Amino acid sequence: MQVTSSVRDPLVTGGKTVKDVSHDISRQVEGKPTSLWWMAMAVSLAVLGFGFYCICYLLWNGIGVWGLNKTVGWAWDITNFVWWVGIGHAGTLISAILLLFRQKWRMSINRAAEAMTIFAVICAATFPLMHMGRLWLGFYWALPLPNAFGSLWVNFNSPLLWDVFAISTYFTVSLVFWYMGLIPDFAVIRDRAVVMGNKTRASIYNILSFGWQGGAKTWMRYESVALILAGVSTPLVLSVHTIVSMDFATSVIPGWHTTIFPPYFVAGAIFSGFAMVLTLLLITRKVFKLEDYITIYHIELMNIIIIVTGSIVGIAYITELFIAWYSGVEYEGYAFYNRVQGPYAWAYWSMMTCNVISPQLFWIKKIRTSIVATFVLSIIVNIGMWFERFVIIVTSLHRDYLPSSWTMFHPTMYDIGEYLFTFGFFFAAFLLFAKFFPVINMAEVKSIIKSDSEKTTHDSHH
């Protein structure tokens, strides 16, 4: 009964059956964590602990402990915020936009990518929260709550407030979408636990699975819900980075005040997100032996998306430079002259090399199908994308309109510490996810196993 397309590469190799999918993916949930897992967890928690100390110090003393000054009022915090939000975008792109476009290759990577989205958005949210200094008052500043300041409401004209709504909606909807996908897979683990006689695990995973049974009527509704969630998540994900870019674009700072920011930021977000998905998945597939599910073909397709979005980002950089000159606006012209030639030129050229030149290497088939090259380039892309945000934010601010206000930005231990905190959290959360949750969407992969699995000699007599 196996039908295999001769045009496309198989999405699942190794002649897997439906039963093999349950076994291969549930196995790592059912086994004990390896020593490698414990080691990675220990490192993540150590980093998290150091970061937590820095956050406590920050909350106690106020944000003066960061390297911010009167001229550069935004630096690492907003850089890291935008960087993490951007990373999150790949998960929604894979699970929502590729679902609408019926790209079946999303199926083995969407679960991990969505988990990454959720953890990345949490990491991102910590920065504006910390930047408020007095976190406990943040509710009144950020949410339209009745309060004792008159009834002074939040300012709905401000892109910073739009961000509050965009990020929290994005987080909630992504979490719901991700959890909906997990429900049938938790039921698989529950039923396997019942068969194995592990009652504790069975009841935990039954709670997680909401008592899922998989009746045809439930599946029908489930598919309808998934399609609509994908439909609303698609404009949602585009809106989120659009609104993040408006934090800058609606201001009148040279270098920020440009109309190309929304598409440029969205493309950059997907670019960095796919790089982070690759970094994580290349490790996950190796550690959990998922080479048959996350194949070289998947990696190649993700690299192609990196070429596309990387090229869009490259064109955006060049357009910005061109317009800075062509517009004849001397402030805009100076801001870009300063980026290319000024004291932060090293950051600008790091960004250009990492984001514009390095993804072009993926035009070479040998490079985009090489695991080592992909891994290295995926990290380089994310370094580049961090520098992009740093360049946009700090170089535009550090040369103020008045030369007497000109200054430089130097991060302190607490700037670095909070960035490390988010790394510690991100990797600890991902490790927990990879150990206790099925890292591949079993139900979806099972539904394509007949049409997109590798043909083996065993099936050829059908």
Next chain:
Amino acid sequence: MDADKNFLVGIFDDDELVLNGVDKVRQSGVKIHEVYSPFPVHGLDERLGYKRTRLPIAAFLFGMTGTSLALIMQIWMLGFDWPMIIGGKNFVSLPPFIPVTFELTVLLGALGMVGTFLIVSGLKPYAWPRQFDLRSTEDKHVMAIDLALNKGKSKEEIAGILKSAGASEVNEKNFE
């Protein structure tokens, strides 16, 4: 014999087998309780005669609720309850209200729809499902026939129909 207690359970090995099986079983006049599958089988809902779900309508209504609430909230707060001069702009101007309106539309639409789905499908964290066969989440498609609703036929007759419809095994399952 009460309804919803005594079942015959046909196990199908493959999604195509169960699709054809549903047709055959229904043609021979046996009422199917439900078919449980490890993954969504396309066309199964139509062959079982299920009507299209109205969840999209629920999602739309929840979404519209979000849109209205967001607009009412923003216009009331900034336009009527406590107008503030912000950069000399109008108190009520629609364009800056669009982002928050859009986000709340999506938020309420998504949460409302998923909540409705969980309720109508009886999915809740503390419920143990009544399982006909544990393999239905693993790799088998499980067709359950309520014997009380098929009184015209004997148990053996129904088992024969299931077998000839492609079931690889037929088991009996009784619930208290």
